[in-house]
Structures are given as C-alpha cells and as structure tokens.
Amino acid sequence: GQNIDQPTEMTATEGAIVQINCTYQTSGFNGLFWYQQHAGEAPTFLSYNVLDGLEEKGRFSSFLSRSKGYSYLLLKELQMKDSASYLCAGDSGYSTLTFGKGTMLLVSP
Amino acid sequence: DGGITQSPKYLFRKEGQNVTLSCEQNLNHDAMYWYRQDPGQGLRLIYYSQIVNDFQKGDIAEGYSVSREKKESFPLTVTSAQKNPTAFYLCASRTRTDTGELFFGEGSRLTVL
Numbered sequence: 001g002q003n004i005d006q007p008t009e010m011t012a013t014e015g016a017i018v019q020i021n022c023t024y025q026t027s028g029f030n031g032l033f034w035y036q037q038h039a040g041e042a043p044t045f046l047s048y049n050v051l052d053g054l055e056e057k058g059r060f061s062s063f064l065s066r067s068k069g070y071s072y073l074l075l076k077e078l079q080m081k082d083s084a085s086y087l088c089a090g091d092s093g094y095s096t097l098t099f100g101k102g103t104m105l106l107v108s109p
Numbered sequence: 110d111g112g113i114t115q116s117p118k119y120l121f122r123k124e125g126q127n128v129t130l131s132c133e134q135n136l137n138h139d140a141m142y143w144y145r146q147d148p149g150q151g152l153r154l155i156y157y158s159q160i161v162n163d164f165q166k167g168d169i170a171e172g173y174s175v176s177r178e179k180k181e182s183f184p185l186t187v188t189s190a191q192k193n194p195t196a197f198y199l200c201a202s203r204t205r206t207d208t209g210e211l212f213f214g215e216g217s218r219l220t221v222l
Contacts, residue, residue, distance in 0.1 A: 008149075033210065033211070040197075040216075040218075041215065041216070042199060042213035042214060042215050042216050043152075043199075043211075043213050044213075045210045045211075045212075048210060087151065087152070089152075089211075095140075095157065095159065095165070096142065096154055096157055096167070097211055099144075099151045099152040099153075100151055101149060101150060101151035102151050
C-alpha cells in the first residue's frame, strides 16, 4: 500500500512563492502526480514526475526525489485564483492512484 | 470534445433509498474509477474497473455497487446499506490502470435528507 502525507493548510501572499511538500511511503512506486482542485470542482492535472529532479511548467514546478520519498510543488508569482486544494497522489504502477488529503492554499492580497 | 460526464450534479435522497450516479466517458479509456471525497479526507477509492465486465473493490466499497457492461459507462449505486452517504462523488478514467494521468468528471454531490 501507499501512505501519502502533505500539510493540511498553507497561506501566502499574492505575488509570492510557495512550496507544498509531499512525502510518501509505498510498497511500489511508478511516479507522483499533483492535481489542483477548486472548491466544489473536479481535480485538474498539474504534473507527473517519474524521474528525480525538477520539472517546470510556467509558474508551476514539481520536484521528485525517489530515494527520499519526497516531492514538492512550487508555485511562483502567486495569483488569487491559485487559492485551491493541491492533491499529491502516488502511482504504484499497478492499478490505482493513492491520494493525500490535500493541502488547502489560501492566497491573500 | 472528449471527456467524462457525470450526472446528476446534485442529488437529494431520503434515508433507505438507493440512488445511482451515472458516469460516461468518450476518451476510449480502459480503466474507470469512483472516488468519494469528504471534507478533510482527500479522495478515497470506492471501486475501479480495468476492463468491461470486471471490477474490483477499493478501500471503502461497503454499501456501494457498480457495473461495467460497456467500456464507456461505469455507474455507481449508493445503497441503503451505506451508513453515511452524503459526500461528493468523483468518477475518473485512465488509459490503462498502470499508466497515464487520471481524468475526472465534474462530480456528483449527494445529500441524504
């Protein structure tokens, strides 16, 4: 099985940078997903890391260290619309994804 | 446009009633999933299916049932045996169970009165 841990809540200011951490313990590991979810809506895909290192996509970047069982999502130049829940999900490569409980990010002016 | 369609978006039911949530995808994905989301609980897996006419229980299958008679469709029935059914239900699909991102429908919010 898999165990995914991430902080429950974070706050940041518009224009700032925020890093959301995720640690995982798994019996099998294929990669790690990050999803964004606004209240009452479906999660939307942000990134998928398979190899160690940083992957950048515009204002969002995601990092993975397989040896440490650790990932983070980096959000730059924060905007008010980035206020959402960010879900970390481990992919065992077998059948399903295991989701963390999500990190609620609140961006203030 | 390809995607996943869930219906209804909002549903109210009385205690003791069964209710079926619809999920249809036109992405030609083999794998389909049902998740339940409660505040502070993240997404919990109810059932998943890797192929037509086959499905497996997830972590919280008790009180739920599914069918997979067609590749495109994976309906979820919330039965009266489910003790606390009020939740946000999300259907998802994936190319296969071992690869690719998970695509989600818009969700169905079930409230038991």
